[in-house]
Amino acid sequence: xxxxxxxxxxxxxxxxxxxxxxxxxxxxxxxxxxxxxxxxxxxxxxxxxxxxxxxxxxxxxxxxxxxxxxxxxxxxxxxxxxxxxxxxxxxxxxxxxxxxxxxxxxxxxxxxxxxxxxxxxxxxxxxxxxxxxxxxxxxxxxxxxxxxxxxxxxxxxxxxxxxxxxxxxxxxxxxxxxxxxxxxxxxxxxxxxxxxxxxxxxxxxxxxxxxxxxxxxxxxxxxxxxxxxxxxxxxxxxxxxxxxxxxxxxxxxxxxxxxxxxxxxxxxxxxxxxxxxxxxxxxxxxxxxxxxxxxxxxxxxxxxxxxxxxxxxx
Amino acid sequence: xxxxxxxxxxxxxxxxxxxxxxxxxxxxxxxxxxxxxxxxxxxxxxxxxxxxxxxxxxxxxxxxxxxxxxxxxxxxxxxxxxxxxxxxxxxxxxxxxxxxxxxxxxxxxxxxxxxxxxxxxxxxxxxxxxxxxxxxxxxxxxxxxxxxxxxxxxxxxxxxxxxxxxxxxxxxxxxxxxxxxxxxxxxxxxxxxxxxxxxxxxxxxxxxxxxxxxxxxxxxxxxxxxxxxxxxxxxxxxxxxxxxxxxxxxxxxxxxxxxxxxxxxxxxxxxxxxxxxxxxxxxxxxxxxxxxxxxxxxxxxxxxxxxxxxxxxxxxxxxxxxxxxxxxxxxxxxxxxxxxxxxxxxxxxxxxxxxxxxxxxxxxxxxxxxxxxxxxxxxxxxxxxxxxxxxxxxxxxxxxxxxxxxxxxxxxxxxxxxxxxxxxxxxxxxxxxxxxxxxxxxxxxxxxxxxxxxxxxxxxxxxxxxxxxxxxxxxxxxxxxxxxxxxxxxxxxxxxxxxxxxxxxxxxxxxxxxxxxxxxxxxxxxxxxxxxxxxxxxxxxxxxxxxxxxxxxxxxxxxxxxxxxxxxxxxxxxxxxxxxxxxxxxxxxxxxxxxxxxxxxxxxxxxxxxxxxxxxxxxxxxxxxxxxxxxxxxxxxxxxxxxxxxxxxxxxxxxxxxxxxxxxxxxx
Numbered sequence: 001x002x003x004x005x006x007x008x009x010x011x012x013x014x015x016x017x018x019x020x021x022x023x024x025x026x027x028x029x030x031x032x033x034x035x036x037x038x039x040x041x042x043x044x045x046x047x048x049x050x051x052x053x054x055x056x057x058x059x060x061x062x063x064x065x066x067x068x069x070x071x072x073x074x075x076x077x078x079x080x081x082x083x084x085x086x087x088x089x090x091x092x093x094x095x096x097x098x099x100x101x102x103x104x105x106x107x108x109x110x111x112x113x114x115x116x117x118x119x120x121x122x123x124x125x126x127x128x129x130x131x132x133x134x135x136x137x138x139x140x141x142x143x144x145x146x147x148x149x150x151x152x153x154x155x156x157x158x159x160x161x162x163x164x165x166x167x168x169x170x171x172x173x174x175x176x177x178x179x180x181x182x183x184x185x186x187x188x189x190x191x192x193x194x195x196x197x198x199x200x201x202x203x204x205x206x207x208x209x210x211x212x213x214x215x216x217x218x219x220x221x222x223x224x225x226x227x228x229x230x231x232x233x234x235x236x237x238x239x240x241x242x243x244x245x246x247x248x249x250x251x252x253x254x255x256x257x258x259x260x261x262x263x264x265x266x267x268x269x270x271x272x273x274x275x276x277x278x279x280x281x282x283x284x285x286x287x288x289x290x291x292x293x294x295x296x297x298x299x300x301x302x303x304x305x306x307x308x309x310x311x312x313x314x
Numbered sequence: 315x316x317x318x319x320x321x322x323x324x325x326x327x328x329x330x331x332x333x334x335x336x337x338x339x340x341x342x343x344x345x346x347x348x349x350x351x352x353x354x355x356x357x358x359x360x361x362x363x364x365x366x367x368x369x370x371x372x373x374x375x376x377x378x379x380x381x382x383x384x385x386x387x388x389x390x391x392x393x394x395x396x397x398x399x400x401x402x403x404x405x406x407x408x409x410x411x412x413x414x415x416x417x418x419x420x421x422x423x424x425x426x427x428x429x430x431x432x433x434x435x436x437x438x439x440x441x442x443x444x445x446x447x448x449x450x451x452x453x454x455x456x457x458x459x460x461x462x463x464x465x466x467x468x469x470x471x472x473x474x475x476x477x478x479x480x481x482x483x484x485x486x487x488x489x490x491x492x493x494x495x496x497x498x499x500x501x502x503x504x505x506x507x508x509x510x511x512x513x514x515x516x517x518x519x520x521x522x523x524x525x526x527x528x529x530x531x532x533x534x535x536x537x538x539x540x541x542x543x544x545x546x547x548x549x550x551x552x553x554x555x556x557x558x559x560x561x562x563x564x565x566x567x568x569x570x571x572x573x574x575x576x577x578x579x580x581x582x583x584x585x586x587x588x589x590x591x592x593x594x595x596x597x598x599x600x601x602x603x604x605x606x607x608x609x610x611x612x613x614x615x616x617x618x619x620x621x622x623x624x625x626x627x628x629x630x631x632x633x634x635x636x637x638x639x640x641x642x643x644x645x646x647x648x649x650x651x652x653x654x655x656x657x658x659x660x661x662x663x664x665x666x667x668x669x670x671x672x673x674x675x676x677x678x679x680x681x682x683x684x685x686x687x688x689x690x691x692x693x694x695x696x697x698x699x700x701x702x703x704x705x706x707x708x709x710x711x712x713x714x715x716x717x718x719x720x721x722x723x724x725x726x727x728x729x730x731x732x733x734x735x736x737x738x739x740x741x742x743x744x745x746x747x748x749x750x751x752x753x754x755x756x757x758x759x760x761x762x763x764x765x766x767x768x769x770x771x772x773x774x775x776x777x778x779x780x781x782x783x784x785x786x787x788x789x790x791x792x793x794x795x796x797x798x799x800x801x802x803x804x805x806x807x808x809x810x811x812x813x814x815x816x817x818x819x820x821x822x823x824x825x826x827x828x829x830x831x832x833x834x835x836x837x838x839x840x841x842x843x844x845x846x847x848x849x850x851x852x853x854x855x856x857x858x859x860x861x862x863x864x865x866x867x868x869x870x871x872x873x874x875x876x877x878x879x880x881x882x883x884x885x886x887x888x889x890x891x892x893x894x895x896x897x898x899x900x901x902x903x904x905x906x907x908x909x910x911x912x913x914x915x916x917x918x919x920x921x922x923x924x925x926x927x928x929x930x931x932x933x934x935x936x937x938x939x940x941x942x943x944x945x946x947x948x949x950x951x952x953x954x955x956x957x958x959x960x961x962x963x964x965x966x967x968x969x970x971x972x973x974x975x976x977x978x979x980x981x982x
Contacts, residue, residue, distance in 0.1 A: 036618070038626070062614050066942060068531065071526060071532075073527075074531070090944055091943065095945075144731045153849060156930070157932075178849070178930045179929070180926075180927055180930035187627060191844075194720055
């Protein structure tokens with residue numbers, strides 16, 4: 001679907017910049033996908049605005065995070081700005097293997113995923129954020145369904161994450177319960193936070209939650225590749241996964257035809273680079289302070305002109 | 315002595331009790347039997363005999379999408395062509411309602427004409443309301459759309475309305491044509507029936523990926539998915555309606571010398587029109603049901619707003635967008651029902667009057683459209699409803715949730731724990747423990763007992779297929795979750811239906827409650843439910859119950875209302891108390907309707923499975939969802955078919971028992 005406001009702003013941008021960079025390869029619109037979380041809307045809007053500045057014709061299309069690969073493969077969609085190593089890797093690999101989708105490199109943001117608890121739990125469970133301390137007060141986290149084990153709310157099954165294996169390998173007294181969607185995950189956090197009730201769950205960043213709620217990530221033995229591959233590594237000699245989760249880059253992908261049709265745009269997408277702090281601040285501005293995505297993206301563009309003009313400079 | 319005999323089951327009662335006892339024992343001790351005999355195949359379908367359906371379906375889909383060709387053009391060219399055919403009218407309607415007409419692509423587009431103003435759209439719909447019935451309806455419809463403008467949902471609502479305006483005519487006309495063909499060619503009807511079953515019961519997520527490939531990414535793919543889901547009731551209603559046309563009418567047509575085509579289009583279809591409109595109404599409702607899923611694949615509109623709001627945990631925003639869908643559904647539903655019952659114009663059109671006089675409404679609408687267009691040049695408020703005048707209830711809902719959560723959580727927790735311990739977990743253990751081989755046998759026996767040898771074959775084979783693709787455990791979890799939900803939905807819904815049948819006031823309240831629950835996207839209440847009951851089976855059950863209760867209520871009310879009043883009279887004359895009338899006459903006579911209601915409740919419960927996957931159940935719905943996120947079309951279709959098989963088994967068994975019940979009661 002076309003975002004009217006966005007399209008209108010992009011139109012203004014295009015006409016203004018059109019004089020300076022009139023010679024782009026094709027005036028056909030480049031279709032960027034929009035998903036349903038603000039961080040992604042921001043990255044995509046920023047990318048779109050930058051491409052417009054370069055004179056490209058940009059169109060925004062709403063698409064599901066995973067279902068979009070069908071469109072990227074067939075060339076109905078062109079650029080997807082956020083594919084998380086942690087949640088989208090499989091779909092991305094499958095798509096790249098067909099040869100119709102190309103990985104456009106990292107966005108510069110790193111996905112952090114780990115067990116997380118709200119700050120008020122430190123009173124009932126001194127010694128946090130150490131994982132051993134967490135395990136010592138597992139009982140505090142139990143619910144009727146999981147008692148006497150503590151309840152850990154994991155992400156949707158599709159996110160992977162090896163939490164069952166981690167619990168097993170570290171001999172933790174926790175039971176893993178999977179939320180079906182990330183909305184359900186944060187609904188539980190919101191509910192528990194309002195009541196100051198015990199909760200430990202899977203949180204990821206960049207996201208608005210770490211900005212809205214006070215709390216920290218649990219500290220597990222730090223991740224190494226050997227920990228996941230080699231059972232001998234770590235505290236449990238017989239099992240892998242006796243460590244924390246890896247952090248992973250957030251990737252950009254594009255339809256393979258982009259580089260031929262709009263070589264300049266492909267270069268700009270590849271060059272796109274932004275860091276976690278900037279993004280975290282912008283996401284909080286949108287989700288917590290009620291500003292519009294467009295407004296926040298414009299503010300970033302105004303403040304970082306030298307950064308993004310390098311992306312489109314030949 | 316007599317009383318005691320009443321309590322003892324009859325011969326068939328003993329049969330069912332025995333079957334249940336054996337099943338229970340096998341389910342309870344299956345693990346011990348496996349250990350004692352060292353036969354793992356008892357609890358787990360042997361992997362060596364698994365059907366490799368997943369990979370072959372994946373391969374077939376890939377071939378269909380990428381290589382299938384008719385020589386000059388590929389299969390995909392055909393579907394893309396269809397997509398283009400749908401896209402033009404869709405773009406037109408959308409430009410007309412909200413986007414405005416423009417030339418050029420993407421951000422190069424230049425506007426050449428604005429869309430209809432919000433005032434013009436409201437007046438048009440109000441005019442249709444008056445044309446279809448009266449001023450009251452006009453006010454209702456106009457008011458509903460005014461609500462959308464006042465609550466700041468106008469833009470998204472128009473996008474949704476555009477897809478409804480395209481999906482409904484295609485679904486209705488397509489359904490009508492298929493229905494007519496089925497009416498004419500009995501063989502075609504027999505072939506069509508299982509296809510319709512599959513269209514209605516295979517979760518949309520299962521075939522989403524192939525549809526995206528074939529029809530391109532965007533609103534058109536969403537429309538196609540919507541049409542697939544919303545068309546089957548139209549086909550069914552059409553065949554029923556055509557068969558229901560009295561033979562006298564047909565005979566008159568033949569006598570006056572109609573050709574076959576004239577007989578169909580000028581005689582039979584018009585006289586079946588009121589019933590046909592019921593089908594159209596169903597198409598509208600199901601189309602609006604699909605709004606959320608459609609928005610996931612590029613349809614945008616209100617569904618996208620709901621999803622986005624809930625991702626931000628903006629409960630108020632979600633509720634507002636969700637209620638906007640309900641309001642729109644109510645307006646369109648009442649409008650289409652009014653058209654269904656509309657009697658032809660009483661006063662003939664007087665050809666002597668001038669054009670404006672003859673078409674008063676068309677003239678008014680045109681006048682309003684043109685004048686708001688002109689006024690919009692002076693003040694944009696005439697074109698777009700001013701942002702500053704919108705109302706938002708967002709914070710109210712969020713505060714309300716916080717209040718409930720902080721003050722009543724412990725009570726909810728206690729209720730939930732009681733439900734889990736005494737109802738959900740025992741039933742779960744029962745179903746998931748049933749050994750697959752016995753499950754197949756039981757389904758065959760049930761089929762044979764109720765519907766004879768052909769039903770026995772059907773249920774047996776379908777159950778065996780579910781086991782053979784290795785989905786037995788997940789299927790049993792599905793059966794458990796649906797079973798519990800259907801049980802709870804019936805326990806709540808049937809008394810509500812009985813109440814509604816006996817009391818006009820209750821009928822009105824219950825009716826609007828049910829309408830709201832059916833059209834409010836379940837996402838809207840799923841998130842508050844999770845906040846109060848946490849992720850898990852209980853939350854999933856609540857979502858399913860809320861959605862699937864409607865047919866239990868409707869059919870119960872319908873069944874009670876349709877009982878021959880003479881029977882009740884006879885009961886009263888012979889001195890029955892009102893209580894006895896209810897228990898001895900009304901309820902037994904309503905059994906066939908209650909069974910049909912149960913049937914529909916099961917269908918709706920199964921169609922909610924995909925949604926329950928979003929709160930973390932581990933059933934077939936989750937399997938479909940996982941397949942979607944991994945873009946594995948084979949896995950998705952196999953799991954989707956398993957859901958459909960469960961649905962078909964339940965449907966056939968219940969319809970057969972409803973037929974038996976009707977025969978026993980002497981209604982047939």
